[in-house]
Amino acid sequence: MTALDPTARELLEKAEFIAIVTQGTDGPHLVGNWCDYAQRIGLDDERIVLPAGRYKRTEENLKRDSRIQLMVASRAVRGARTPGQGGVIHGKGSVQVDGEFAARAKAVFPWARGALVIEVERCEMQL
Numbered sequence: 504m505t506a507l508d509p510t511a512r513e514l515l516e517k518a519e520f521i522a523i524v525t526q527g528t529d530g531p532h533l534v535g536n537w538c539d540y541a542q543r544i545g546l547d548d549e550r551i552v553l554p555a556g557r558y559k560r561t562e563e564n565l566k567r568d569s570r571i572q573l574m575v576a577s578r579a580v581r582g583a584r585t586p587g588q589g590g591v592i593h594g595k596g597s598v599q600v601d602g603e604f605a606a607r608a609k610a611v612f613p614w615a616r617g618a619l620v621i622e623v624e625r626c627e628m629q630l
């Protein structure tokens with residue numbers, strides 16, 4: 504099964520940044536990352552791996568509620584009706600400071616304390 508559909512994957516290859524939402528006790532929490540970082544450390548059919556330099560509140564949120572949503576969009580990907588596509592990637596997330604993904608993040612980005620790992624569940628295009 505391919506959770507990360509081909510359009511979402513193309514978006515992650517062509518867009519500039521990703522908006523990432525977790526749920527805190529006081530409401531949604533929004534952070535960012537660069538799409539090329541995902542390409543450099545981990546982008547496959549089921550998983551997105553991003554370097555975690557900080558992401559402290561994100562980490563705390565994910566310990567309580569692992570649901571995570573990513574929004575990515577690009578004018579360079581054709582939508583159903585117009586140039587430009589974008590959508591939401593739904594999944595489960597964790598900040599991992601040890602293990603394979605953390606090691607991979609630290610090897611590419613020496614400033615990283617670990618990795619934000621997103622296990623993709625489904626993608627939903629909006630355009």
Ligand SMILES: Cc1cc2nc3c(=O)[nH]c(=O)nc-3n(C[C@H](O)[C@H](O)[C@H](O)COP(=O)(O)O)c2cc1C
Pocket residue numbers: 520521533534535536537540553554555556557558559560561562
């Ligand atoms: C475009 C963009 C890229 C970012 N890339 C990273 C990154 O690679 N790693 C990281 O830890 N924070 C990154 N940040 C900062 C995070 O959005 C966030 O402000 C910071 O990690 C603190 O997270 P927290 O509020 O969960 O503690 C980026 C922010 C933007 C806007």
